Amino acid sequence: xxxxxxxxxxxxxxxxxxxxxxxxxxxxxxxxxxxxxxxxxxxxxxxxxxxxxxxxxxxxxxxxxxxxxxxxxxxxxxxxxxxxxxxxxxxxxxxxxxxxxxxxxxxxxxxxxxxxxxxxxxxxxxxxxxxxxxxxxxxxxxxxxxxxxxxxxxxxxxxxxxxxxxxxxxxxxxxxxxxxxxxxxxxxxxxxxxxxxxxxxxxxxxxxxxxxxxxxxxxxxxxxx
Amino acid sequence: xxxxxxxxxxxxxxxxxxxxxxxxxxxxxxxxxxxxxxxxxxxxxxxxxxxxxxxxxxxxxxxxxxxxxxxxxxxxxxxxxxxxxxxxxxxxxxxxxxxxxxxxxxxxxxxxxxxxxxxxxxxxxxxxxxxxxxxxxxxxxxxxxxxxxxxxxxxxxxxxxxxxxxxxxxxxxxxxxxxxxxxxxxxxxxxxxxxxxxxxxxxxxxxxxxxxxxxxxxxxxxxxxxxxxxxxxxxxxxxxxxxxx
Numbered sequence: 001x002x003x004x005x006x007x008x009x010x011x012x013x014x015x016x017x018x019x020x021x022x023x024x025x026x027x028x029x030x031x032x033x034x035x036x037x038x039x040x041x042x043x044x045x046x047x048x049x050x051x052x053x054x055x056x057x058x059x060x061x062x063x064x065x066x067x068x069x070x071x072x073x074x075x076x077x078x079x080x081x082x083x084x085x086x087x088x089x090x091x092x093x094x095x096x097x098x099x100x101x102x103x104x105x106x107x108x109x110x111x112x113x114x115x116x117x118x119x120x121x122x123x124x125x126x127x128x129x130x131x132x133x134x135x136x137x138x139x140x141x142x143x144x145x146x147x148x149x150x151x152x153x154x155x156x157x158x159x160x161x162x163x164x165x166x167x168x169x170x171x172x173x174x175x176x177x178x179x180x181x182x183x184x185x186x187x188x189x190x191x192x193x194x195x196x197x198x199x200x201x202x203x204x205x206x207x208x209x210x211x212x213x214x215x216x217x218x219x220x221x222x223x224x225x
Numbered sequence: 226x227x228x229x230x231x232x233x234x235x236x237x238x239x240x241x242x243x244x245x246x247x248x249x250x251x252x253x254x255x256x257x258x259x260x261x262x263x264x265x266x267x268x269x270x271x272x273x274x275x276x277x278x279x280x281x282x283x284x285x286x287x288x289x290x291x292x293x294x295x296x297x298x299x300x301x302x303x304x305x306x307x308x309x310x311x312x313x314x315x316x317x318x319x320x321x322x323x324x325x326x327x328x329x330x331x332x333x334x335x336x337x338x339x340x341x342x343x344x345x346x347x348x349x350x351x352x353x354x355x356x357x358x359x360x361x362x363x364x365x366x367x368x369x370x371x372x373x374x375x376x377x378x379x380x381x382x383x384x385x386x387x388x389x390x391x392x393x394x395x396x397x398x399x400x401x402x403x404x405x406x407x408x409x410x411x412x413x414x415x416x417x418x419x420x421x422x423x424x425x426x427x428x429x430x431x432x433x434x435x436x437x438x439x440x441x442x443x444x445x446x447x448x449x450x451x452x453x454x455x456x457x458x459x460x461x462x463x464x465x466x467x468x469x470x
Contacts, residue, residue: 123311125277133332137332
């Protein structure tokens with residue numbers, strides 16, 4: 001092998017990579033937050049809702065979880081304009097990721113809803129809790145604790161695998177930025193090795209943060225790696 | 226005037242009538258024990274009293290005040306006066322022991338935090354758990370959890386304590402620590418209705434025993450009378466079987 005590594009050009013553009021990393025992080029956080037809202041709504045419907053709504057949720061979950069995220073985002077970016085709906089590439093990635101995460105989170109949160117213990121609810125009732133107080137003090141903490149590790153893992157999936165799909169429709173998140181920069185001077189190895197390290201650092205920071213949050217807020221032990 | 230009176234109480238689970246007109250009463254400071262075979266409706270009586278199982282007939286009065294289980298205000302007042310301890314403790318697994326005891330007084334009764342906390346510490350000390358304030362339920366033994374459940378029920382200062390087979394889920398070794406707590410309450414004059422299979426204990430603390438079978442009261446009376454000289458055949462058969470050992 002006779003390859004001459006030249007990292008200088010990567011350091012010169014490190015700022016641009018960090019901008020990409022920041023966009024990746026934001027996309028990951030917003031996609032996950034939006035997905036949680038959809039997931040909570042759909043999981044409540046699946047647990048307590050009437051059958052037509054449940055059927056709707058099932059259809060949504062089946063379609064999203066059984067098709068690639070790339071197809072979903074291409075549908076929004078290349079398909080919808082044919083119908084006159086035109087969103088920016090960032091918006092398409094974000095909306096696509098929210099819809100995608102929402103379906104997976106519906107399944108994760110649903111498991112949490114099913115794990116609420118009836119006997120704690122009865123104890124709450126006889127102590128005089130109202131429905132809102134039951135949700136606030138018993139149901140939500142319980143669900144949060146039951147599904148927290150799965151949620152934390154899924155956040156990492158969205159953060160790394162989900163957001164990088166954006167590169168394919170020209171969103172300059174970390175992967176996209178690396179493709180842009182390395183196609184200028186063909187330092188693919190250098191750029192992508194550095195990008196790999198940035199991804200690992202990013203997920204490490206996120207994992208440690210989530211693990212600490214989980215231990216502090218819900219008393220759950222979360223694996224960091 | 227009895228403290229609490231149950232008059233011809235009826236309840237159903239689906240089509241199955243589990244209470245077919247149950248009547249008994251309890252005076253202030255008394256301990257009444259509901260005994261009988263499994264499925265006789267003892268636990269259902271307690272669940273009905275606190276509104277967990279719907280009443281389909283008859284009524285319940287506290288100090289001659291009829292509880293209207295269909296009205297949330299009336300039900301709330303009834304739950305203020307009664308507290309129930311369950312067979313499976315039903316502690317809030319996500320809260321520390323101290324919070325399990327203070328959550329209802331603070332969040333529902335809006336009592337000041339330090340006052341509720343001091344009260345909870347006193348109650349937990351009374352049941353012998355002063356050193357477990359910051360533990361979580363899953364770090365305690367069954368007997369300890371059940372004593373927390375008793376403290377949690379008492380923290381609302383109920384007038385009547387309902388105990389639903391509180392020792393049935395416990396290891397034999399742990400039963401006594403819970404019974405000791407209940408003994409202490411009886412001595413302090415707490416009005417209690419307890420469902421129990423601990424006949425020796427019932428004989429010791431109960432002022433009155435109500436024997437149920439098939440959703441009805443078969444016979445009631447003083448423990449020594451009911452245990453040693455029951456008038457009905459069914460009671461004779463039941464006590465004959467279980468007291469022989």
